[in-house]
Amino acid sequence: MAIYPTLTTLLIPVVSFLSQSNIMPPNDQQGGSSSRGSPLATTTTCSRSTAPDAGSIAFQPAKAVIFDLDGTLLDTETLSCSAVLDAFGPSLSESTRDRLRREEGYKLPWELKKQTLGLQGHAWIPLVLEYGRQNWGVRLAADHDGNDTDEDGNGNGSGSSSSNIGTPVAPSVAEFWERWEVRLSELCANVDECPGATRLVQTLARHNVPLAIATSSRAVAVEKKRIRHDGIFKHIPIIVCGDDPAVKNGKPAPDGFLEAARRLGVDPGDCLVFEDAVAGVQSARAAGCRVIAVPDPRMEEDAFVEAKADEVIRSMNDFDYDKWLVWSVEDIYSPSVADFWERWEVRLSELCANVDECPGATRL
Secondary structure, eight states, X not given: OOHHHHHHHHHHHHHHHHHHXXXXXXXXXXXXXXXXXXXXXXXXXXXEEOOOOTTSTTOOOOSEEXXXXXXXXXXXXXXXXXXXXXXXXXXXXXXXXXXXXXHHSSSOOHHHHHHHTTOOHHHHHHHHHHHHHHHSXXXXXXXXXXTTOOTTSOSSOTTOOGGGTTSOOOOOHHHHHHHHHHHHHHHGGGOOBOTTHXXXXXXXXXXXXXXXXXXXXXXHHHHHHTTTOHHHHTTOOEEEOTTOXXXXXXXXXXXXXXXXXXXXXXXXXXXXXXXXXXXXXXXXXXXXXXXXXXXXXXXXXXXXXXTXXXXXXXXXXXXXXXXXXXXXXXXXXXXXXXXXXXXXXXXXXXXXXXXXXXXXXXXX
């Protein structure tokens, strides 16, 4: 049959003509405009960039995007702090809790919080317990791994004093982790998205950019956090969690991002990662991905530059679509021949409900 080459021959010049004539895309396509004509460009200025210029020969557009979850897509960090303090249970005195409410808004002090960002529980919980021992008079008990003991193997550690003898000891790492996740899952019923998260995800999905999440959170925690955010998660079919069997080592090791890229079927070097933590940036870079850091405003920007983030921005609202060219401008304006053909057939089938016969057809 000659219909295939005939249609192909027809559609190629049609698509080319429409693109060159600025007829595509339709005027009601969502998004603003820029000097380059892209309906997806932003006008905000990013704080710092080490990315190659989009016009450089070496620069290649990313073919897929991988997101961190906590602090990047969802604003869980404040809730996480409250859950951490609650996980101490009676081992954290009420007077200390009252002081933290007055001075920190019942959040972790920043000097501690910044050390925990991006890490899995088995890595950050010992840091929190040790900080509690040194600063809050918390008594530590030896867990099964021996991670909470002092140099002599004693459970209370050198930071304990006679004033807290008789105070309940802190939970083990495993028990602390479980308490924290239970409490966080209760709080996360009201978790908000990070600024610009839904808009960015939906914009990328609308242009068929493959999306994934690589998170340190365990799968059960992710299920709780996603409940109110179908507008984000329905577009992201691949989620690699911290307890995924393929993730042998947590961030800053590259395992999670390597697995996400593998499931996307995209080379890690063609993936663009969004991260809010230095450990996450290090993880993505170790995987060979390009990285945009979206840090807590209290975090020193230089730390992300040292971790080799390609760019540091204030929020995902500041993402520069044109500079990164996550998809090519041609892909936005001009469908492929196959895509055009499919659209044409669908529209033709709709119109054919009212098709008239050719003159004389019935009589003949």
